[in-house]
Amino acid sequence: MVANVKDKAVIVGVGNTRFSKESGVSELNLAVQAVKAACDDAGLHPSAIDGFATFTMDANDEIEVARTLGVGDITFWGRSHYGGGAATGSLHQAVMAVATGMAECVAVFRALNGRSGHRFSAGVSEGVMTADIIHWGWYMPYGLLTPASWVAMFTQRWMELTSVTKDAFFEVAHATREYAVNNPNAFFYQRPFDRAEYDAARMICDPLQLFDCCQESDGASCVIVTTPERARDLKQPGVSVRGVAQAAAADQEQMTSFYREEFAAIPEMEIAARNCYEMADLTPDDIDAAVIYDAFSPIVLWQLEAWNFCGFGESGDFVLDGALRPDGRLPTNTHGGQLSEAYIHGVNGIVEATRLVRGSSLNQPAKDVNHALVTSGVGIPTGGALLGKLD
Secondary structure, three states: OOOOOOOOOEEEEEEEOOOEOOOOOOHHHHHHHHHHHHHHHHOOOHHHOOEEEEEOOOOOOHHHHHHHHOOOOOOEEEEEOOHHHHHHHHHHHHHHHHHHOOOOEEEEEEEEEOOOOOOHHHOOOOOOOOHHHHHHOOOHHHOOOOHHHHHHHHHHHHHHHHOOOHHHHHHHHHHHHHHHHOOOOOOOOOOOOOHHHHHHOOEEEOOEEHHHEOOOOEEEEEEEEEOHHHHOOOOOOOEEEEEEEEEOOOOOOOOOOOOOOOOOOOHHHHHHHHHHHHHHOOOHHHOOEEEOOOOEHHHHHHHHHHOOOOOOOOHHHHHHOOOOOOOOOOOEOOOOHHHHHOOOOOHHHHHHHHHHHHOOOOOOOOOOOOEEEEEOOOOOOEEEEEEEEOO
């Protein structure tokens, strides 16, 4: 039985900065912009914030963000590890703080100059010694230096087991880009591509080509979490957190769990899915739209299977039937995702999932979105959340 925080915390404000390849400002400036935008969206003054949740990778001290914004006393701060896995991980921290009364109003943020500053595609062969560097050291001599190379190895094995082809990868990338084309906040606004361009794009690490890989972005995103009671008095319709979970499966390594008996699997995401569904008392049939972590196109397919929208090896047919598109079974990454809106380590995905439930996405599906799924990074300790309308 999982601990249940269903409907005990509500997202009331969301905010993004401009997304670019050269922000021209500090990561502190970006963080402050995003938190202030989320406060304005909620109709709150920053002084209402009494807690923060972010990534261990984030360069901004909560204290400096608070001082710059004019936040007063703080009673909670928490940080989550593991890059993209920390998106709903940070939301998990905020929900626990609000549900237990440790804080009343928590800002979840991520700010990074991921193109003009530290570029995650540069690999892991530099930097300070960490426990992760020790196990990566076994792979680096063989060219496994970057997340793209690690995911490519998983993907090759998964394709061999399932017979899923690159037709499905193209459908994920193309459907996502078509949403971004309609989103003025997306880096690829009004910049579509077709199959010929996809096939002609340079190879990054076989089978991943350019359009299968997320962007490197400068920017920041934030969501504000508070109590249901306070949410009802604020500017926007509240979006309740029905379920939220983190998970790390047995014999996990950070994105390189190559020593498992079968590494073409993401059991940690299956654990998170099972716990979220149980907490929320929902099933896949109840989910109307999704924001699925898309650092690379194939990992969207793996997650569709982990969250039981289809069986193992069936995700290729699922997406090729148009499931991810506006009129499909599960409109997905309607903001353009990290492939085509921006790579803000998934927190911009929580912003979009909130908008989907509010009914305010720029690519809002025609059907009612009563519940939306949002997930975090794949191949690492990970998680997800199920969001619904505040009763």
